[in-house]
Amino acid sequence: MPPLAETLLPHEGIQRDGQRLVGLDPIVEELLLQMACQWDGALQDWSEQTQQPVPEDLEDSLTNGVALVLLHGDPGTGKSASARFVSDYYCRIKGITGSILTLTTQARGNGLVGDFAGNIWRAFDQLRALPEGSLKVMIVDEVEGMAVRRSEQQAHHEEKAATDSFLQVADELAGESRMIIFLTTNQPDEIDPALRRRCIAEFGFGRPGPDARRVLLARQLPAFSEAQLDALVTVSEGMTPVDIRAALRGCYMAAVSKMEPLAFEVVQEVLSQRHRTQAV
Ligand SMILES: Nc1ncnc2c1ncn2[C@@H]1O[C@H](COP(=O)(O)OP(=O)(O)O)[C@@H](O)[C@H]1O
Ligand SMILES: [Mg+2]
Structure with a gap:
């Protein structure tokens, strides 16, 4: 080594x-x-x-x-x-x-x-x-x-x-x-x-609770409203900070490739479906 x-x-x-x-x-x-x-x-x-x-x-x-x-x-x-x-x-x-x-x-x-x-x-x-x-x-x-x-x-x-x-x-x-x-x-x-x-x-x-997820999501989704962020806090339950970051990066890349704004519905869908890092 x-x-x-x-x-x-x-x-x-x-x-x-x-x-x-x-x-x-x-x-x-x-x-x-x-x-x-x-x-x-x-x-x-x-x-x-x-x-x-x-x-x-x-x-x-x-x-x-x-x-x-x-x-x-x-x-x-x-x-x-x-x-x-x-x-x-x-x-x-x-x-x-x-x-x-x-x-x-x-x-x-x-x-x-x-x-x-x-x-x-x-x-x-x-x-x-x-x-x-x-x-x-x-x-x-x-x-x-x-x-x-x-x-x-x-x-x-x-x-x-x-x-x-x-x-x-x-x-x-x-x-x-x-x-x-x-x-x-x-x-x-x-x-x-x-x-x-x-x-x-x-x-x-531990995995971030609702308050921590709120901060993480707000920081990475500056264009979204308070109400939208609240909804995303709910659907992102169980995700680690790294899971959230990876999911959002995917959403942004898709939006960039289509030259379209980031849609709330897409983010909501991805966060609810996205794989959570498994506990061992
Ligand atoms: N609580 C957190 N808040 C914000 N970002 C975090 C948090 N935990 C992890 N991250 C981000 O994820 C990255 C990877 O975390 P890391 O410390 O390597 O995790 P671990 O060592 O527990 O596997 C960090 O560098 C940081 O950018
Ligand atoms: Mg480590």
Whole structure:
């Protein structure tokens, strides 16, 4: 496996995409708070302000722990985009640079003995070697394919070795400042429980509710009336932001090819019929 591609922070595109995320503010804020407590003494500031002591256990788990965070939810609900956005935002607040490495199931390699576990070690070595003082971010995509439950009957030896590597890496990274690892998955129950226990926080990403869909639809359909948007909120139930975007793109392309205005009836029809990303 070649070295992982590196995305440098701050990054205009990530910021722009992140600012358009709808309904994910609470998750973004909690992640930023977590980072401030872990690396920037937010807990001590709170203690001074309130004159209340910080329990030793809590302080210990924050300063000596690994910032390992689990993001779970259906595909296209904003897990990766939020991880990137939070990282970018943190760098901007602190006035520092950062890097994001993304580890995908490509790490499984070509089946040679030791390939998979070796790729995981190399990926984390690359993370550790990033510049001192910068924010070091790893996003592990589809972690259920990389850290399978070792108890699973079908789990292959290679897979078990890879899971072990993950656990060892997680332990070795304890206490590293400004390093965060986001594990993303749509099947949280398939992840090895020991790895899941090591996560300091878990966030569930749901499909957008009516209010969030209203915002997404209004933004992408500026020519439509309030009443029309209300009707589309109803027919788009169950769609992810990515489903909505793909459906509307199709509608616009058809209108452009015919040089006709986008018709409400067509959009309504497409949104009600259009395939919804399946939950697994
Ligand atoms: N809640 C949301 N609001 C607005 N756009 C979203 C939202 N969730 C996802 N998107 C859009 O869909 C794109 C893909 O989402 P992504 O984060 O890759 O999903 P996941 O990692 O959960 O599969 C994002 O870059 C963003 O543009
Ligand atoms: Mg993703």
